[in-house]
């Protein structure tokens with residue numbers, strides 16, 4: 001118990017001890033929000049004896065969940081059943097495993113990733129832009145709109161078309177027992193919504209719920225949380241409006257702003273000390289974010305004084321940038337800094353390429369989090385497709401991917417013919433081939449192909465049976481039966497691909513070793529959920545997108561590509577305030593040093609372009625002679641104003657707060673200090 005509180009300040013301790021009812025902890029970066037939530041979990045279990053299985057702690061990325069699990073296990077004694085601490089999607093997956101039968105579906109469903117989703121959409125319609133349709137379908141699902149609803153709402157022909165594609169897409173998923181990422185949450189909500197008894201027992205089970213990074217929840221996630229809390233209302237969320245970076249995915253700052261209306265009886269806690277970053281880092285981060293208008297406005301006081309100034313690197317192009325960064329990283333390593341305490345961050349994944357080259361050349365090992373994932377490589381997708389068909393014979397989508405791999409002389413035309421016939425018979429391709437007499441099959445395709453297909457489905461079935469008996473030996477049986485390594489025989493990159501396949505086989509064996517009773521489909525779903533790649537652990541620095549870095553901290557941070565067009569990213573649908581929040585998130589990952597890099601030109605999308613340095617340098621007060629422009633205020637004593645949370649009040653006084661104006665406002669007798677940008681004049 002002592003251990004839990006010894007590292008907390010008073011506000012953190014108060015928040016930890018407020019175990020009942022809704023709690024909102026609103027605070028800036030590095031103020032110990034995650035620390036508080038993890039301590040609260042430990043306090044619930046060890047301090048007041050709540051069974052670990054009655055708690056649920058949710059966050060957004062696998063890496064963040066992993067870090068929280070580590071922090072929690074340091075605070076608690078060894079538990080036989082550790083508390084469930086995972087991403088929203090993982091929670092959905094577990095929930096659906098147990099409950100999807102209530103929707104008339106089998107629980108050996110397979111989770112598809114965004115690539116699979118796009119491929120399915122493209123198959124249904126190749127005219128409209130696939131990414132647009134993919135994101136619209138996502139939007140519908142997150143708004144709980146059925147294809148019918150979507151059709152009725154569509155004002156324009158294009159949207160009617162998209163609604164139709166959505167309908168076909170849904171049918172396809174159902175027929176093949178597939179589930180996409182949005183379904184993991186949408187179907188979970190649907191089940192709870194349509195089954196009050198299930199909602200009650202589930203809520204009773206998770207009597208204490210905690211959510212990190214609440215600013216990134218969307219409307220559907222809020223609804224899900226409300227269902228989960230329906231019998232107790234014990235929910236504690238932590239968040240920072242300045243770090244909301246998933247607006248493009250429908251995240252709502254509103255969820256934080258109106259938390260007290262969504263969960264009645266909320267206690268609010270604020271944490272105002274920053275324990276992470278040295279003073280100069282915090283100063284530039286605060287200066288940058290102050291340029292945003294839509295903020296709640298929070299205090300963030302440095303507790304770690306001193307520290308080096310921010311380093312700015314200017315290079316002529318990306319190669320020079322990579323060289324400079326590699327040199328700097330090497331210097332840090334030589335001075336005894338541990339590799340895992342260094343991270344390179346970027347706004348868009350493509351920028352990692354040149355840095356990777358630079359690091360490789362300098363012999364610096366790195367871990368790439370996210371980006372072009374191991375699992376996105378063709379050879380790995382092939383293996384995954386084999387596993388999918390073996391767990392679910394009716395997965396036509398994967399069946400077609402592997403039917404001619406390694407080459408079996410099966411042309412696309414033959415496969416299409418069989419697919420048509422199978423669908424006309426309302427069966428899957430696999431089942432159709434298995435059931436139909438070979439003589440009938442020969443009327444559709446060449447006799448040689450008919451034989452090949454018959455053998456193929458027979459082999460699949462026998463490997464599937466073998467998998468049921470011994471998952472551990474499964475890989476050998478798979479390879480001996482299908483000779484998958486032959487797919488790439490003779491290709492120039494055969495060695496690399498076979499190495500990747502071996503690595504995959506190794507991953508599979510490790511998984512089975514760790515959970516011997518697990519089945520193939522559990523392995524597959526686990527893979528799909530891994531939005532990041534957990535490669536070899538060891539002495540390597542980290543490289544990741546700013547999105548993936550949320551919630552993490554490193555002693556030394558390098559941010560590359562601080563140019564107009566890259567950070568901030570400008571263009572269709574981009575939102576400068578969200579870009580600034582991304583800048584803020586990236587700066588505040590740093591504990592000791594922050595290096596910001598920009599180049600004069602970059603090779604991008606097939607050509608070299610001249611670039612201008614990011615406006616964020618200026619806004620963060622990092623340009624020589626950059627004038628910090630003072631804002632004017634239009635408020636004066638006596639003005640009637642409205643605030644989103646506190647309602648209507650009257651201005652009592654105006655004062656300066658940094659570059660902003662602070663108003664002292666009387667809200668029905670309670671006086672509060674509020675930044676001028678948060679109220680509007682009535």
Ligand code: ATP
Nearest residue numbers: 007008009028029030031032033034035275276551
């Ligand atoms: P972010 O907004 O980036 O998610 P956060 O608010 O979740 O940040 P934490 O990651 O919990 O912040 O904490 C930041 C750092 O401060 C961590 O290294 C943590 O160990 C340390 N820390 C938290 N609380 C205290 C405290 N009371 N005293 C000293 N250090 C603390």
Ligand code: MG
Nearest residue numbers: 033034212551
């Ligand atoms: Mg955090």
